[in-house]
Structures are given as C-alpha cells and as structure tokens.
Amino acid sequence: MMSDVLDTRPPAGAARTTGRGLAVLVTVLTAAFMDFLDNGIVVLAAPAIQADLGGGSAAMEMTIAGYTLAFALGLVTGGRLGDIVGRKKMFLLGTALFVVTSLGCGPAPSIELLIVARVLQGLSAAAMVPQVLAIIKSAFPPPERLKGPLAAFGAMSGVANVSGPLIAGVLIEHDFAGLGWRVVFLINVPVGVLVLGAALLLVSETRSARPPTLDLLGVGVVTLALLLLLFPLVEGPTLDWPAWIFLVLAASAPVFAWFWSVERCREQQGRSPLLPPSVFANRTLLAGLVVHVLLFSGIASFFMISTITLQAGLDFTVLAAGMTSLPWPIAITVFSGIGLAFVAKLGRNLLSLGAVIMVAGMATLMWSALSNGAELEALDLAPGLALSGIGMAFIAPSLMDLVLAGAGNRDAGAISGVLNTALQVGTALGIALLGVIFFGRLETHGAAQTEHVIDDVRAAAASANVPDNRADDIAVAFGRCFRDHFGEGEIRAMPESCGDAGRLLSAYPELGAAVTEVTDHHRGEVFTRAFAESLLYNVGVFGASFLLIFFLPRRMTAPEPSAENPDTTRNRARPRNHPL
Incomplete structure (x- = not known):
C-alpha cells in the first residue's frame, strides 16, 4: 500500500x-x-x-x-x-x-x-x-x-x-x-x-x-513520570524549593526507566507501544530532541527575566515591554525562509551558525545592559534581540524536520507529541533554573546597592535642608526598604519597612520626588546587573546546543517517505495533482 x-x-x-x-x-x-x-x-x-x-x-x-x-x-x-x-x-x-x-x-x-x-x-x-x-x-x-x-x-x-x-x-x-x-x-x-x-x-x-x-499502561506510566518531573520544575520556585520537591524530582528517574521497560517489552512482543523504543535508536532524533530542550530552555527563560527586568526594574508598561521584544520575532519571520534556502547546501553548519549567532546575541544583550544600567532603553536591546532571532531562524525549522524525519508516518503523531513535550520540559527547566539564578543575583545586588541608596537619599535630604538627624533616619529607613525589596530571592512589592520609610518621609513632602528618583535609579541598576549576569546561563545552553549539533548528520535533507511505513487516507480517488 x-x-x-x-x-x-x-x-x-x-x-x-x-x-x-x-x-x-x-x-x-x-x-x-x-x-x-x-x-x-x-x-x-x-x-x-x-x-x-x-x-x-x-x-x-x-x-x-x-x-x-x-x-x-x-x-x-x-x-x-x-x-x-x-x-x-x-x-x-x-x-x-x-x-x-x-x-x-x-x-x-x-x-x-x-x-x-x-x-x-x-x-x-x-x-x-x-x-x-x-x-x-x-x-x-x-x-x-x-x-x-x-x-x-x-x-x-x-x-x-x-x-x-x-x-x-x-x-x-x-x-x-x-x-x-x-x-x-x-x-x-x-x-x-x-x-x-x-x-x-x-x-x-x-x-x-x-x-x-x-497502550493504556504506557499512558499511565509516562503521565506519572512527566508529572514527577514537571511539577517540581513548575512549582519549585513558588514553594521556595523544599526538600520534598527534590525527592519528587528524583523519583521521576525510576518511573521513566519503568516506562522504557514497559515500552520495550511491548515492542518485543509485537504489540503497539505508546512510544516505540526502536525509534529512539536514531541518533539524529535523540540529538534533535536534546537540542530542542536546550534551545527552549534558553528562550523561555530569557523572556521571563527580560519581561521582569523591563517592567519591575525599569517601569516599562506591558505594551512597551512587548514592543521592545519585536526585533526578535521580526528577525525570525525574515530569516526563517533565508536559512532554509541554504540548509541543503550548508547542512548542519547552518544550525551551528545559528547557535553561534544566538550566543553572540546574548553577549550583546549582556554588554548593553551593563553599559547602560538604569538608563537602558528599548533601542539598546534591539541589536542583541535581532541577532538572537536570526540565530533561532537558522536552527528551529530545520531541526523540527530532522526530528520528524526520524520517525515514519506511522509514529508521526507520537513523535510530534514527544517533540512538543520536549519543548515544555525545556521551558519549565529553563524558567526554574534561571529563576533561581536571576532572583539570587537580585538579592545580592540589592544588598550591595543599599549603601549607595542610603548615601544618595542622605545627600538629597541635605539638599532639601532636612535636619541631619532626620536625614539620617530617612536615609537608613529607605536603605532598609530597598534591601528588603530584594530580600530572600524574591521581589516584594511593599515590605513592611517601606511603610516605615514612607511615614518618615511624609513630614517632608518636598523630598518625595528626589527620593523616588534615587530609589528608581538604583532599582534599575540592580535589575540590569542581575539581568546581564543571568544571561550567562543562556550563553551556556546555546553554546551546549552548538556542541550537540555536531551529533546531527552533515546533510539535513530529510528522507523520502517509505512504503514500509505508510499512512492511509480516506480519499484515494483524488487526482495526483490535487494539493492535499
């Protein structure tokens, strides 16, 4: 057939x-x-x-x-x-x-x-x-x-x-x-x-x-395994990573092994496994799935911390933050077709080039954030975002075709499900890991910046002719508020100490604008530094993707469908020049 x-x-x-x-x-x-x-x-x-x-x-x-x-x-x-x-x-x-x-x-x-x-x-x-x-x-x-x-x-x-x-x-x-x-x-x-x-x-x-x-048993076992893997990754940051979360995460490994054993046994018996283990003997498919996990780990986590930095650190509106990200999707739209025009000639080298460009994009964003600090604007981020989008355009479409080509039509739906699951695992993993890094850097830089806040608030109070003793009280109170805002690895909207600082400041309303300017500036400095340093994670995962790409075949041409692994269609009477 x-x-x-x-x-x-x-x-x-x-x-x-x-x-x-x-x-x-x-x-x-x-x-x-x-x-x-x-x-x-x-x-x-x-x-x-x-x-x-x-x-x-x-x-x-x-x-x-x-x-x-x-x-x-x-x-x-x-x-x-x-x-x-x-x-x-x-x-x-x-x-x-x-x-x-x-x-x-x-x-x-x-x-x-x-x-x-x-x-x-x-x-x-x-x-x-x-x-x-x-x-x-x-x-x-x-x-x-x-x-x-x-x-x-x-x-x-x-x-x-x-x-x-x-x-x-x-x-x-x-x-x-x-x-x-x-x-x-x-x-x-x-x-x-x-x-x-x-x-x-x-x-x-x-x-x-x-x-x-x-395969109902396979459905049950893989669902349990994925739950044990993904629940800790999704909920761990919110729950502050209690010990039992790590036990649940570790428990996913033997359940995945059980699932693999069940599927291998069904395949050897000639029964239909949920995911045929023989499909995963294909090195291209395996490497492609791992690259997908890494790629989306870096992409999803990047947009998480960039959105937080722009809105919570630099006071961008939701719409302004969205407009800032536009160079990335525009670059993908423009360069996806260009990349695929060269994939047959360049093979996996095109994907390697894409990974290098994404690393360059992250490095450019790090430089922009560190150079501009609290004065960072949308245009400063545009070159790095555009480079990252170009790199992604060179990798993603060809990589998807390779993963799909690793399975015949009989298993196309199952492998498509695996591919999309890999994207979800990568997303959850990236957000969990980079979240820990980013909020940890916020806490570190928030504490380090506190003395600068105290000095600048004191200087502003002196300029407003606030008595020295009251100026010191106000400066120390706002320093404590600033530190607590980034305390314990999270962003607190209004720590109790900020209420105390506000009550002290209420006696000197003429000082309010100057204090706001000081705290806003230092908040921007903390966020942009934490953002820039956290991007080392993204550089690392895109660099690891570059190395894994060498496990893919040199040529990216997908094999023609085989008569050994056909699909069926309900309308075979259509003429051969029918589009679908």
Missing part, C-alpha cells in the same frame, strides 16, 4: 504553491499559534485576574501552571491518539474543546472555576497541538515540507512565544468592550471557530496504515 503522501502529492513545489496547500498550512498554524500564545499571555494578565477574582499567589500560580502541566502531561497521548483514530479527527476534537474551555475561562466568576477551566484548556490543547506537525508531515513531502511549511511553523512558534507581552499589552491596556483580562481568553473563541470551519473543509484525514492500539 502506498502512503497518502506518495498517492496525492504533486511533483516537487506544487504543495508549496497551491492555494489549498497554503490554506491548510494557515489553518493548522493558527491553531498552534493560539496555544503558544495562551501558554504565556496569562502570566501578564495575572495581576488583573487577581484584582478581579481575588485569590492568593498560590491560586495565581495554579491558574498558570494548571494549563502548563495538563498540556505537557497529555501531549504524548494526544499525539498517539492521532495516529490511531486519525489526525484530522483529533485536531477537530482538540480545537473544539479548546474553544469551549476558552469560553469557560472568559466568564469564570471565581478563581477556582478559572483554574478548573485552565486545566481542561491545557488538556484540549494537548489533543490539538501534536496533530499540527503530524498533518504537516503527512500533507507535504520532505523537500516542500522543509522549504515552506516548517519554515512557517518555525517562524510562527518564534513569533508566538515572544509576542505574548505585546499582544497582552494591547488587549489589556485597551480594555476592549470593557472585558478587561477576560478578553485574552475570549479572543480564542472566534479564532477557534474559524479554524474548525477551515479544517473541516480543507484538511484530509490521515492515520497509520496499521493503526496501533492505545
């Missing part, structure tokens, strides 16, 4: 140029964009949600983490179900549920119901997102997949990941229709309905020619 790709694909170039092929691509990428965006935009809406619905920091954390955990835990199973029942069916089901759960999040009357809706939204995304790459793999033969669809996917994922602050700023600050924060969920409803309609009309059904059965 021939695969649907060989049955229905036109000669090289046609899938890329036909209107229907483009429409299918836009449809599935729009669905993926909703998930990428929703995964991060809620972080920026959290203060508004808390102000409206109440709930403490733990509830806010669950609003964010509930989606992330549910999404990551369901990806592998969602991908495998696409191989079994059909990728179009699972895509439609996941998208429909995503619309319904978004509609549940928007009008949520309480924080508890919002958390439940967010968990269900994450599960629906886990059914939808793995089908995107699986549909692309089935609908486009390797040469066209690499040149067009995966370039678009790489550009989309990069743009969606880094445009969250910008879109959140526009939606929240402009308060469309008086909906406030609720619009960040409700906007998914009309978009999702359009995606559903387009997918029903345009996307052809594909599934494995010999559909595997669902």
Whole structure:
C-alpha cells in the first residue's frame, strides 16, 4: 500500500504553491499559534485576574501552571491518539474543546472555576497541538515540507512565544468592550471557530496504515513520570524549593526507566507501544530532541527575566515591554525562509551558525545592559534581540524536520507529541533554573546597592535642608526598604519597612520626588546587573546546543517517505495533482 503522501502529492513545489496547500498550512498554524500564545499571555494578565477574582499567589500560580502541566502531561497521548483514530479527527476534537474551555475561562466568576477551566484548556490543547506537525508531515513531502511549511511553523512558534507581552499589552491596556483580562481568553473563541470551519473543509484525514492500539499502561506510566518531573520544575520556585520537591524530582528517574521497560517489552512482543523504543535508536532524533530542550530552555527563560527586568526594574508598561521584544520575532519571520534556502547546501553548519549567532546575541544583550544600567532603553536591546532571532531562524525549522524525519508516518503523531513535550520540559527547566539564578543575583545586588541608596537619599535630604538627624533616619529607613525589596530571592512589592520609610518621609513632602528618583535609579541598576549576569546561563545552553549539533548528520535533507511505513487516507480517488 502506498502512503497518502506518495498517492496525492504533486511533483516537487506544487504543495508549496497551491492555494489549498497554503490554506491548510494557515489553518493548522493558527491553531498552534493560539496555544503558544495562551501558554504565556496569562502570566501578564495575572495581576488583573487577581484584582478581579481575588485569590492568593498560590491560586495565581495554579491558574498558570494548571494549563502548563495538563498540556505537557497529555501531549504524548494526544499525539498517539492521532495516529490511531486519525489526525484530522483529533485536531477537530482538540480545537473544539479548546474553544469551549476558552469560553469557560472568559466568564469564570471565581478563581477556582478559572483554574478548573485552565486545566481542561491545557488538556484540549494537548489533543490539538501534536496533530499540527503530524498533518504537516503527512500533507507535504520532505523537500516542500522543509522549504515552506516548517519554515512557517518555525517562524510562527518564534513569533508566538515572544509576542505574548505585546499582544497582552494591547488587549489589556485597551480594555476592549470593557472585558478587561477576560478578553485574552475570549479572543480564542472566534479564532477557534474559524479554524474548525477551515479544517473541516480543507484538511484530509490521515492515520497509520496499521493503526496501533492505545497502550493504556504506557499512558499511565509516562503521565506519572512527566508529572514527577514537571511539577517540581513548575512549582519549585513558588514553594521556595523544599526538600520534598527534590525527592519528587528524583523519583521521576525510576518511573521513566519503568516506562522504557514497559515500552520495550511491548515492542518485543509485537504489540503497539505508546512510544516505540526502536525509534529512539536514531541518533539524529535523540540529538534533535536534546537540542530542542536546550534551545527552549534558553528562550523561555530569557523572556521571563527580560519581561521582569523591563517592567519591575525599569517601569516599562506591558505594551512597551512587548514592543521592545519585536526585533526578535521580526528577525525570525525574515530569516526563517533565508536559512532554509541554504540548509541543503550548508547542512548542519547552518544550525551551528545559528547557535553561534544566538550566543553572540546574548553577549550583546549582556554588554548593553551593563553599559547602560538604569538608563537602558528599548533601542539598546534591539541589536542583541535581532541577532538572537536570526540565530533561532537558522536552527528551529530545520531541526523540527530532522526530528520528524526520524520517525515514519506511522509514529508521526507520537513523535510530534514527544517533540512538543520536549519543548515544555525545556521551558519549565529553563524558567526554574534561571529563576533561581536571576532572583539570587537580585538579592545580592540589592544588598550591595543599599549603601549607595542610603548615601544618595542622605545627600538629597541635605539638599532639601532636612535636619541631619532626620536625614539620617530617612536615609537608613529607605536603605532598609530597598534591601528588603530584594530580600530572600524574591521581589516584594511593599515590605513592611517601606511603610516605615514612607511615614518618615511624609513630614517632608518636598523630598518625595528626589527620593523616588534615587530609589528608581538604583532599582534599575540592580535589575540590569542581575539581568546581564543571568544571561550567562543562556550563553551556556546555546553554546551546549552548538556542541550537540555536531551529533546531527552533515546533510539535513530529510528522507523520502517509505512504503514500509505508510499512512492511509480516506480519499484515494483524488487526482495526483490535487494539493492535499
């Protein structure tokens, strides 16, 4: 039996140029964009949600983490179900549920119901997102997949990941229709309905020619293993890393080993494993997955600390912080196609070049932050952001194709789920590790800067003719407030000591503006120094990616589909020049 790709694909170039092929691509990428965006935009809406619905920091954390955990835990199973029942069916089901759960999040009357809706939204995304790459793999033969669809996917994922602050700023600050924060969920409803309609009309059904059965034991064991791995990474920073978190994290290793044993046993018995271990004998696939983990570990963590630095340290609005990040997605959009035009000629050297450029981008950002300190502006960051975006554009699309090419069409959904899970693991790992580094540097620099705050507040008080004894009291009080603001590795909005300092200052209102200027300047210095030093982590992970790229084959051309591993399609009567 021939695969649907060989049955229905036109000669090289046609899938890329036909209107229907483009429409299918836009449809599935729009669905993926909703998930990428929703995964991060809620972080920026959290203060508004808390102000409206109440709930403490733990509830806010669950609003964010509930989606992330549910999404990551369901990806592998969602991908495998696409191989079994059909990728179009699972895509439609996941998208429909995503619309319904978004509609549940928007009008949520309480924080508890919002958390439940967010968990269900994450599960629906886990059914939808793995089908995107699986549909692309089935609908486009390797040469066209690499040149067009995966370039678009790489550009989309990069743009969606880094445009969250910008879109959140526009939606929240402009308060469309008086909906406030609720619009960040409700906007998914009309978009999702359009995606559903387009997918029903345009996307052809594909599934494995010999559909595997669902490995229920494997589903249970891998879900447990991922929970033991991801829960500590997501919740550890909030819980201040108690000892039991590390025990839970360590427990994931034997459970993953158990999962591997279960899958190997099923494969040896000729039964359908959730993830065939033989697929992972492919060095290219393994190296590609590890590079993905490292790459997104660096990217997600960078945007976490840059957003905090711009907003909490330099008083950028949400919208201004989003606008500052624009050079990165613009560079990805422009250079993804350029990179893929040279990948056949340069092979893995193009990916190596991309990693080097990303390291150069991080180094440029470090230099900009250290050079400008509290005077850092958006334009100062633009060169480093653009370099990082160019580097990512050279790596991401080709790397995705290599990972997908490591598995045949029969396992396309499962491997797509593994790829997306790797991205989630990388994201959680990067945020957890760099969060510890960044907040630790904030505490260190906050303590070191305290004496400068005291001296400058004292000088300002003297200039305002405040009596010496009162000037000393005010200066020491604001020094204590400043130190406590960065104490214990977290950012405290209003430590108790700041209230004491404010009461002392109230007797001298003419001094208020000068003290604010002093504390704002030193706060900016602390944040920019911590930001710059923390970027050494990003330099390290992108440098490690550079080394791992040498485990990939020299040439990046994906193999043609094999008749040994075909898909089936429900419409084999279409003419050979049909786009899908």
